[in-house]
Amino acid sequence: MTVVPYRAAPDTASWPHCDGALPGGAECRGRRVEPHTACLAHLPGDERSAYLAGLRPGADLDHRGTRFTEELLSELLTALTEPSTHRPRIGQARFERATFCGDVRFDLVEFDADAVFDGAKIAGDISFNQAEISGRSLFRQVKIGGNGSFDRMKVRRRVVFERAEIDGNAWFDRMNVGGRAVFDGAKIGRDACFTGMEIGGYFSFDQVGLGGDARFDRAHVSGSASFRGLRVGGQVSFPGAAFEGAALIGPMVCGRTLNLSEAVFGGAVTMEAAAAAVRCRRTRWASTAALRLRYAAVDLSDAVVEYPLSITARSRPFIVDGEELDESGLMDAGVRVMSLRGVDAAHLVLTSVDLTECLFAGTIHLDQLRLEGRYTLAAAPSGLRRRGMRPVRWTPRRTLAEEHHWRAARGWGADGWTPAPRGEEVQEPAALAPVYRQLRKAFEDGKHEPGR
Structure with a gap:
């Protein structure tokens, strides 16, 4: 089958509209099911049954603007299920601006082309666990009233969650994306988990807002990564994560701990963060790195510093797009280095930091440590x-x-x-x-x- 790539129309609301009405009398914006004049939700029972019976696994779907109940979505996926694999298979899927009244479950679904959900509204939870998408996965400006689960989802090309809104938790554990992954401007009400995530290209988490914690444990990004303007109410953790390309972490605000322990940075790193603590235990810096911090208590125990690493206390708030980042909730204790034990200090430069509580015993090449600006030792x-x-x-x-x-x-x-x-x-x-x-x-x- 020849797959025609998805291209967004100049006006995504220009599809032929259903002649039915929504509860309350509003005009239905669902796309007509040709040759009928109604969308799938408003097709009479016999016509809907005939349409579903005519579907075959791998068929293209265009249900833009359609209002789905859980029962209707289940009927649609059942009609597309491969008897041999017991997995639904869809060609190109277009669900832009669709409304899902309950939970949305696309678990184990195979998409032969693009899966497009731009502007969709989901009242409950959404689940794409172990789904496989051969094209792109587009969730721009999606609004999800519950939790989002995308565990072990595989996307051959790229996944885009720009300006998506998820009121609850979001799980992307072991998600595999062959190309780019873009979450710019997304808002997640509670926690977000990207444990074991594999990104083959560029990863962008710019201007994301998180009410809870963000976990990137054992994540692997082959290209460059950006976390510019990230705002997290809880902690951000990267234990065991690997970034092969350049990484721009911040400017960002982390209400609790920014944990980089055991992470590996293969490319140049610039990190600008206002955080209560920055933990870099056994972190490996395989290229140059510059950490510009506010407030943080920094633990560098057993970090591997192969190239110049500078840690600088910044006196003024960070600015993103002309506005200062909101640092409310962080206590102004100054940047304090708590431990250099096990670190080879030959490439380390500390500028204007507090060393009052720093543990130095066990530091390698401590005589080559460079101290710049104003610093404080215990008296x-x-x-x-x-x-x-x-x-x-x-x-x-x-x-x-x-x-x-x-x-x-x-x-x-x-x-x-x-x-x-x-x-x-x-x-x-x-x-x-x-x-x-x-x-x-x-x-x-x-x-x-x-x-x-």
Whole structure:
């Protein structure tokens, strides 16, 4: 069968309209089922039965603007089911501006060409689990009143959810797209899950708004990726994700943690984010990367830095399309680096960050760390203190957080030394002495003046 590619008409409402009426008397905008003058929903019983009986698996469908009940959709898919596979098979499917009164289930459906749902309205849930689409999958400006489930959906060419609205959760687990995947401007009321997603080309998540969490665990994007203007009320997580091309993460706002742990970035990365925390444990940077952050507590434990990586505290809000991103709900604690343990600091540059709580012991090539701008280290308690009958005076100086932990563990916490966080191993002086020496060399090589 020769498949004619879908091309949107200049006026998608120009199809021949049904002569029926919707509940309440409104004119029906459903497309006529030729040679009749009514859409599928308004065909009389015998004419509808004849139309469905005449369908064969792989037939093209054009039901733009049609109002579907769950029963009517089920009858349509049953008529298109292959006896050998028990899976419905459709040629080109056009459901632009269709209305689905209940749940919509296209599970296991095979589309030989494009599947077009632009402007459709779904009152309940929508499900495309294990559906296979040989052409494009277009869901632009779709409105979904419930949840959306697209688990293991396979699209040969590209999938587009531009400006789609999903009131509930959205699941795209193990979705496989041969080409581009575009979600620009989509709004998801609760959580979105893209675990195990495979994108063969470009992935765009620009200007997406999420009320809950966004999970991209073990996602694999072969092309470049963009998350510009992303707004997430909860956390964003990429554990084990792999981006082969360049990645633009942000400017974005994450109400909780931006988790990049164990992610692999094969191309250049620019990340601009306002987040409560940024977790980069065992993250691998296989190309240059620039992280410009606000508010975040940053954990770089055991990160693999193969090329220059810069982390900079940004003083002003991010601007997208001329407007500042809404950062309400984030506490202005400044950008704090919490751990460099296990990191090779030879390619690392930190600018204007707070190192008061940073764990340095175990950092490789710490003497080659570059510190720029204004930064803060933990301060020793100052003034005269009394321990029993003996007065003790602490000299004001910059210290490691680990020295605070060791002295507090020896009973000097009342003097102002900060105890170690629960579960954190306390380092002995023998382990801290070389850390001080390497940091001192880093300061000297960077021509930092005392007290800076």
